[in-house]
Amino acid sequence: MIDTQNLILRAENVSKKYHSGGVDVKALDDITIDIKAGEFIMITGRNGSGKFVEGNKTTHLPEKLKMELRLSQLGYIFQEYALIAELTAIENVMLPAMMLESSKVAKSKALKMLSKMNLQNKVKRLPSQLSGGEQQKVAIARALINEPTIIFADEPTANLDSIASKEVLEIFKSLNEHDNITIIMITHEPEELVYASRIIQLSDGKLV
Amino acid sequence: MIKQLKLPFYLAFQYIRRGRKWTLFLTIFLMTIAFINLIFIPSLFSGIIDGSNKQIINTMTGDIYISPQDGNDYIGQKDEVLQKIKNIDGVDSASAKTLVPARLKQGNIAGSWQTFAVNPDNDRNVSNISSKIISGSYLDADDVDQIIIGRQIAGGTDVEENALSLKGATVGEKVTLVFDGKPKDFTIKGIYNSNFVESDKRAFITEKALNQIIPSTKNKASTINIKLNGSANQDEVIGKVKNLNMNAKVYPWQESTGLMKTVSSSFASINVLLSITSVTIAAVTILIIIYVTIINKRKEIGILRAIGIRPYIIILSYVFLSAIYALAGIVTGTAVFSLILVPYFEAHPFVLPICNAVLVLDWQNYIIRAEIIFFVSLLAGFIPAVIVTRAKMLTAILGR
Known part of the structure; x- marks a missing residue:
C-alpha cells in the first residue's frame, strides 16, 4: 500500500539499461522512490550509476497529482545552463512565462526573478557576456518564473567555481525552505550533500 | 490566435536579430539566387516573345493591318x-x-x-x-x-x-x-x-x-x-x-505572327519544364538551408521544450523564420533583378535573328513564382522542425 500523504512524485519499479562500449549497463534496476512535497533531495553516485536517468524518469505520479501537475509546474536546471544564445538574460527568463502571460507581465516577472538572483544590472546581457555562475542564476530564474512545484537540477554546480556553487546551493536552500519548492538535484560533490533533506545514493542501478 | 502567434514570431525575430550575421547573409543570398533562378528564364522567354512581337508590329504589320478581300x-x-x-x-x-x-x-x-x-x-x-x-x-x-x-x-x-x-x-x-x-x-x-x-x-x-x-x-x-x-x-x-x-479584311497584328506562334508555344512548353526544374532546385536548396539551420539549433529546441514551450510554438517559430528568409530572398531577388539585371540586359541585349532580347518580367508569372518559393519555404521550415521537435528532449539538449 502506497502512502500518498504529501507524495508529489513516485518512481516505481523503474529499470533502465543502456549500451556502452559493447556492454549492457544497468542504469536503474527495478528501483522505487517516493518524493514528498517540500523535500530537498540529492541523488548521488558514481558516473554511470543511473543518477541522470533517475532524474529524468521520475514520472510515475499518483493519479490525483497527475491531473494537477503540469509542465509549467516543473522547473529544469541543467549542468550546462542551457540558455538560448540569441536571447538576453531577461528574454531567456521571460520565455516560459510568455507561454502563459502577456509579454509585459512576463517581463515584469522576469525582472523580479533576476533581481532575486542579484542580476538586475545584467538583464540585457547575452549569455556569452555572463560568467558561468551568472548564467546558472539566469537558468534558475527561468526555472522559477512560472512558480514551479518541483525543480529538477542536473549537476547545476558542475561547471561553477566554489563561490558560485555555494551561491547556487544557498539559492536552492532558500527556495526549498522559504518557498516550499521541492528540489531534486543530482550531484557528484560530497560536500554539497549537507544541503539536502534526504540523500539518495545509487550504485549499479540500485538504491544504496 | 494572435497571442499564440506572438511568441513564435518573437523567437524567429530574435534568431535573426541576434544570430550570426554572416549566416543570415549567406542564407538570404542563397534564397535570392534561388528566386532569381526561378524568374530569369521565364523573363528571358517573355523578352524574346515580346521583342519579336514588337518587331512584327514595327517592321511589318503595325498594330492592325488590312488585306484585300479574297479574290482581289x-x-x-x-x-x-x-x-x-x-x-x-x-x-x-x-x-x-x-x-x-x-x-x-x-x-x-x-x-x-x-x-x-x-x-x-x-x-x-x-x-x-x-x-x-x-x-x-x-x-x-x-x-x-x-x-x-x-x-x-x-x-x-x-x-x-x-x-x-x-x-x-x-x-x-x-x-x-x-x-x-x-x-x-x-x-x-x-x-x-x-x-x-x-x-x-x-x-x-x-x-x-x-x-x-x-x-x-x-x-x-x-x-x-x-x-x-x-x-x-x-x-x-x-x-x-x-x-x-x-471591302477588305481587317486583322489585329497577332493574326500575322505565324512563325512566332510556334516559337511562343514551344517557349511555353520549355518554360513549364524549366520552371518545374527551377522550383525543384529552389525547394531542395531551401530545404537544405533550413534543415541545416534547424539541426544546428537542435540543442536550443530541446531547451525550449524543457522550459515548457509547446512543440507547435517551436515549429511555428521555424516556419516564421523560413517565411522571413523567403520574403527577404524574394525582395532582394526582385531588387537585384529589376535594378541590376534588367538594366544590364537592356544595355547589352541577347542578339537573336528575330530581335534583340531583353528581360521582361511578367508580373502574373512573378507573383506565382514568389508564392511558390514562399510556400516551399514554409514547408522547408515545417518538416525539419517537426522532425527535431519529436526527438527526445534531453538527447537534443545534450547533443547526443
Missing part, C-alpha cells in the same frame, strides 16, 4: 481609305504598302524577295524601318529610281542568309526590278537592319516610282498598316475600321 489583289480608293482611317479615334497613323509585281536581281543573282512601294512620309510614322538604316539613307517621296533593301538582301559575310543574298551589295550600286520581263534599274539608296530576318528580306521603292512603271496600281494598296496611339483599344478600332465598309 488590291484595296481600292487607297488615299480616301487612308484618310478615313487616320480620322478614327485611337489611330495614330496609317500607311499603305503595294506589293511590287517584280523580281529583284543584281547581275546574275536574283532572289524571291518581296518589294513594296510605300509613301515614305506615311511609312515613317507607322514602321521603324526608316530608323534602322545602317548604310545610306531612307527614301524621299520624290525618289523614282532609288531603292532601299534589307540587310539579308544586301548580304555580306556576317549576314545570316548570305548564301541567298546579293553577297555584299552596297549603297550606290544598281539593282534591277523586272516587271513582266521589262527591267528597270534602281540605285541602292540605303540598307537597313531591323534585326528581324523576315523583315530584312524586303525592299522598298516609292509609290511615285511604282506609279510611273505600272500606272494601273495608282491609288491601290496590297495592305494598309495602322499604328494606334498608346491608350487605344485594338478591338474598338478594328470595329470602327470594319464599319468603313471598304
Whole structure:
C-alpha cells in the first residue's frame, strides 16, 4: 500500500539499461522512490550509476497529482545552463512565462526573478557576456518564473567555481525552505550533500 | 490566435536579430539566387516573345493591318481609305504598302524577295524601318529610281542568309526590278537592319516610282498598316475600321505572327519544364538551408521544450523564420533583378535573328513564382522542425 500523504512524485519499479562500449549497463534496476512535497533531495553516485536517468524518469505520479501537475509546474536546471544564445538574460527568463502571460507581465516577472538572483544590472546581457555562475542564476530564474512545484537540477554546480556553487546551493536552500519548492538535484560533490533533506545514493542501478 | 502567434514570431525575430550575421547573409543570398533562378528564364522567354512581337508590329504589320478581300489583289480608293482611317479615334497613323509585281536581281543573282512601294512620309510614322538604316539613307517621296533593301538582301559575310543574298551589295550600286520581263534599274539608296530576318528580306521603292512603271496600281494598296496611339483599344478600332465598309479584311497584328506562334508555344512548353526544374532546385536548396539551420539549433529546441514551450510554438517559430528568409530572398531577388539585371540586359541585349532580347518580367508569372518559393519555404521550415521537435528532449539538449 502506497502512502500518498504529501507524495508529489513516485518512481516505481523503474529499470533502465543502456549500451556502452559493447556492454549492457544497468542504469536503474527495478528501483522505487517516493518524493514528498517540500523535500530537498540529492541523488548521488558514481558516473554511470543511473543518477541522470533517475532524474529524468521520475514520472510515475499518483493519479490525483497527475491531473494537477503540469509542465509549467516543473522547473529544469541543467549542468550546462542551457540558455538560448540569441536571447538576453531577461528574454531567456521571460520565455516560459510568455507561454502563459502577456509579454509585459512576463517581463515584469522576469525582472523580479533576476533581481532575486542579484542580476538586475545584467538583464540585457547575452549569455556569452555572463560568467558561468551568472548564467546558472539566469537558468534558475527561468526555472522559477512560472512558480514551479518541483525543480529538477542536473549537476547545476558542475561547471561553477566554489563561490558560485555555494551561491547556487544557498539559492536552492532558500527556495526549498522559504518557498516550499521541492528540489531534486543530482550531484557528484560530497560536500554539497549537507544541503539536502534526504540523500539518495545509487550504485549499479540500485538504491544504496 | 494572435497571442499564440506572438511568441513564435518573437523567437524567429530574435534568431535573426541576434544570430550570426554572416549566416543570415549567406542564407538570404542563397534564397535570392534561388528566386532569381526561378524568374530569369521565364523573363528571358517573355523578352524574346515580346521583342519579336514588337518587331512584327514595327517592321511589318503595325498594330492592325488590312488585306484585300479574297479574290482581289488590291484595296481600292487607297488615299480616301487612308484618310478615313487616320480620322478614327485611337489611330495614330496609317500607311499603305503595294506589293511590287517584280523580281529583284543584281547581275546574275536574283532572289524571291518581296518589294513594296510605300509613301515614305506615311511609312515613317507607322514602321521603324526608316530608323534602322545602317548604310545610306531612307527614301524621299520624290525618289523614282532609288531603292532601299534589307540587310539579308544586301548580304555580306556576317549576314545570316548570305548564301541567298546579293553577297555584299552596297549603297550606290544598281539593282534591277523586272516587271513582266521589262527591267528597270534602281540605285541602292540605303540598307537597313531591323534585326528581324523576315523583315530584312524586303525592299522598298516609292509609290511615285511604282506609279510611273505600272500606272494601273495608282491609288491601290496590297495592305494598309495602322499604328494606334498608346491608350487605344485594338478591338474598338478594328470595329470602327470594319464599319468603313471598304471591302477588305481587317486583322489585329497577332493574326500575322505565324512563325512566332510556334516559337511562343514551344517557349511555353520549355518554360513549364524549366520552371518545374527551377522550383525543384529552389525547394531542395531551401530545404537544405533550413534543415541545416534547424539541426544546428537542435540543442536550443530541446531547451525550449524543457522550459515548457509547446512543440507547435517551436515549429511555428521555424516556419516564421523560413517565411522571413523567403520574403527577404524574394525582395532582394526582385531588387537585384529589376535594378541590376534588367538594366544590364537592356544595355547589352541577347542578339537573336528575330530581335534583340531583353528581360521582361511578367508580373502574373512573378507573383506565382514568389508564392511558390514562399510556400516551399514554409514547408522547408515545417518538416525539419517537426522532425527535431519529436526527438527526445534531453538527447537534443545534450547533443547526443
